[in-house]
Amino acid sequence: MKNLYLKLFKSLFSFVTIFAFFVQTSFAQTNLITNGDFENGTANWTVWSAAMATTSDAHSGNGAVKISNRKNPWDAIVTDVTSIIENGQTYTLSAWVKIPDPAVNFRATLQLNAGGTTTYTGYIGSNNPTIGSYAFYSQTFTLNWTGNLVSANLYFETDAVNDIYSDYILDDVILVKSKPIIEQLQEGPGWKDIKSTMLIGGCATESGQNYWTNPTAKAQLLKDCNTVTVQCYPGWGRWDETLHHVYHVDEFTNRVKDMKKRK
Numbered sequence: 001m002k003n004l005y006l007k008l009f010k011s012l013f014s015f016v017t018i019f020a021f022f023v024q025t026s027f028a029q030t031n032l033i034t035n036g037d038f039e040n041g042t043a044n045w046t047v048w049s050a051a052m053a054t055t056s057d058a059h060s061g062n063g064a065v066k067i068s069n070r071k072n073p074w075d076a077i078v079t080d081v082t083s084i085i086e087n088g089q090t091y092t093l094s095a096w097v098k099i100p101d102p103a104v105n106f107r108a109t110l111q112l113n114a115g116g117t118t119t120y121t122g123y124i125g126s127n128n129p130t131i132g133s134y135a136f137y138s139q140t141f142t143l144n145w146t147g148n149l150v151s152a153n154l155y156f157e158t159d160a161v162n163d164i165y166s167d168y169i170l171d172d173v174i175l176v177k178s179k180p181i182i183e184q185l186q187e188g189p190g191w192k193d194i195k196s197t198m199l200i201g202g203c204a205t206e207s208g209q210n211y212w213t214n215p216t217a218k219a220q221l222l223k224d225c226n227t228v229t230v231q232c233y234p235g236w237g238r239w240d241e242t243l244h245h246v247y248h249v250d251e252f253t254n255r256v257k258d259m260k261k262r263k
Ligand SMILES: [Ca+2]
Pocket: 037, 038, 039, 058, 059, 060, 061, 062, 063, 064, 171, 172
């Protein structure tokens, strides 16, 4: 019976894309970067071999910072994060960046000197960043180093196009302690009481990592999923040939309830 049910379930949900909206968990999200929004001028920031000036061309608030007169990738705005970062900690770094002229290989680089060895690691990178308007860049990563931390600088750089290094404008730089999303889900309040704002997506197909085939995600679903605000709509395979792009929220919720009972 169980197998029959699962077969039915799989066939119903093949090629269906599901989006669940829920609030971020209550995990602390304090921005570790002082004046990351540049509302206090350029306080807490310095510049290496370039020009730094505030600008009203902000992503949010009244101010942002513009870096110009660059001759090298590392002619950049920089902030000292030595006293901020912790070994073994996972972080999410994000920033809004506007690059007016052609540029490649945008990244935020962490220059880290630990135990006398200096390393350079790029984060939130894009080989082909958006040109001419603000774009959002974000990445979650875990920092690990060996030996005593001597210094750590975070700076933002690009490579040249036709030997010209574009200016760039930076706003809303945020560094927060983070955890892998699946850990946040496991520690969170569960889906049953959650109402919308954050998007997670997954395809209820039989391949790849999704809520139905990823053991951890599936465990979470079975653990606490009683009612879910879910939008389902047929993908290219379509739910059927008559109800095109129809939401099947109730159907989905009932299936989940039933699956939970049968586990
Ligand atoms: Ca700002």
